[in-house]
Amino acid sequence: MxxxxxxxxxxxxxxxxxxxxxxxxxxxxxxxxxxxxxxxxxxxxxxxxxxxxxLDNYINAFRPEFRTYFVNSVIVSLLTVVITVSLALFAAYAFTRSQFRLLTVAMTLVIVAQMFPASAIIIPIYKLMRSADLLNTYTSLVLAYVTVTLPVAIWMLRGFMANLPLTLEEAAAIDGAGPLRTFIEIIVPLCRPGIVATSVFVLIVTWQEFLFALSFTSTKDMRTLPVGMNDFIGQYGIRYGELMASSVLISLPVIVIFFLLQRQFVAGLTAGAVKG
The missing domain is CATH 1.20.5 (Single alpha-helices involved in coiled-coils or other helix-helix interfaces)
Known part of the structure; x- marks a missing residue:
């Protein structure tokens, strides 16, 4: 044996x-x-x-334009993470605690929204951004990324919140705490592993996204890192060394963040996957 x-x-x-x-x-x-x-x-x-x-390829890749692309990616990614996770927390809490039929229908729509690929929704979103004169701005990218990541974020946090016992909220209500105070002071701290897991997921998706960033930006000063890598692909050749060096530089922040938060990430996914 x-x-x-x-x-x-x-x-x-x-x-x-x-x-x-x-x-x-x-x-x-x-x-x-x-x-x-x-x-x-x-x-x-x-x-x-x-x-x-x-290290010549890294020196050549880390030029002023690359630093601009890096700053743009950081701004867009952080804004997307904050907005998406904040909205997903409120939505997931409503879906797990309320019993209205309307919310059940809304949850079904959230699930359906996950089935559409980004290429299927980019044209209507582009038209909306153009009519609102938001193209080539951080706002257009953040709104597009929130649209893509919010359904999955709600689903992840909903699975996590479903495991939290109602007795905690009932005890808080007996002590005189209102719904908002109960949510902020009790529910959100208990959801920390789920919040970390969702934040890492949203960050990875946003950091590497190419299609929306290419379509919604038209000037170099608004490009993000995935789009900026096209600078190394010219009409008459590809600078492979600099392209790979920039790829390594782009990958490192996400790898470092993942390794620093991997325990919380795995704990959040595991807690949200099993309902006990």
């Missing part, structure tokens, strides 16, 4: 290692190309690791 258990454990460990290598292989290749001199990515035979690593 022990030998069978150990063999199964060893097999699962080997499978995890293989899957990890497969998943990390593109990122390793991206880092490798970013450290290679201009001509080395096309050398034959190809090398997994550069013979003479250099």
């Amino acid at each position: 022990n030998q069978s258990f150990n063999a199964r454990r060893a097999g699962l460990l080997a499978l995890n290692i293989v899957l990890g290598l497969v998943i990390l292989a593109p990122f390793f290749w991206m880092v490798s190309v970013s450290l290679k001199p201009a001509a080395e990515p096309f050398a034959i035979p190809a090398r997994l690791w550069p013979q003479d690593p250099t």
Whole structure:
């Protein structure tokens, strides 16, 4: 029995290692190309690791335009996270505590909204932004991202709040606390893991989004990082070293945030997935 258990454990460990290598292989290749001199990515035979690593690609990629794109991405992502999570908290609380039929219909519409891809809703949103004269502004990007991320955020937080016992709110009501005070002082602190998980999800989606950022911005000073990477793709060639260096620089903030908050992220997803 022990030998069978150990063999199964060893097999699962080997499978995890293989899957990890497969998943990390593109990122390793991206880092490798970013450290290679201009001509080395096309050398034959190809090398997994550069013979003479250099940081020139990072120096060239981190130009003033890149810093502008970075600031734009930070502003848009943070605003989207704050607005989406705030609205999702109130909506999820209403969906879990109220029994009105209208809210049930609204929750159904939220689920249906998750089924539409971004490419299916971009044209009507673009027309709305153009008629409101909001194109090429932070407002247009934030509103578009909130539209895409809010349904999923509501669904995530609703699953988490459904596990909170009603006795907490009943006790607060007996002590004289109103619904808003109960929500802010009791419900929101207890939802911290769910809030972290939802915030990380919204941040990742917003940080890497390309389609809306490309369609709603027309000047360089309003571009975000995913759109700004097109600067390295020219009519007569692609600067692979600088493109990969910028990709690494774009990926690092999200990777760092995820590793710092991974425990809360997993706890939030697990708590929202199991209703007990």
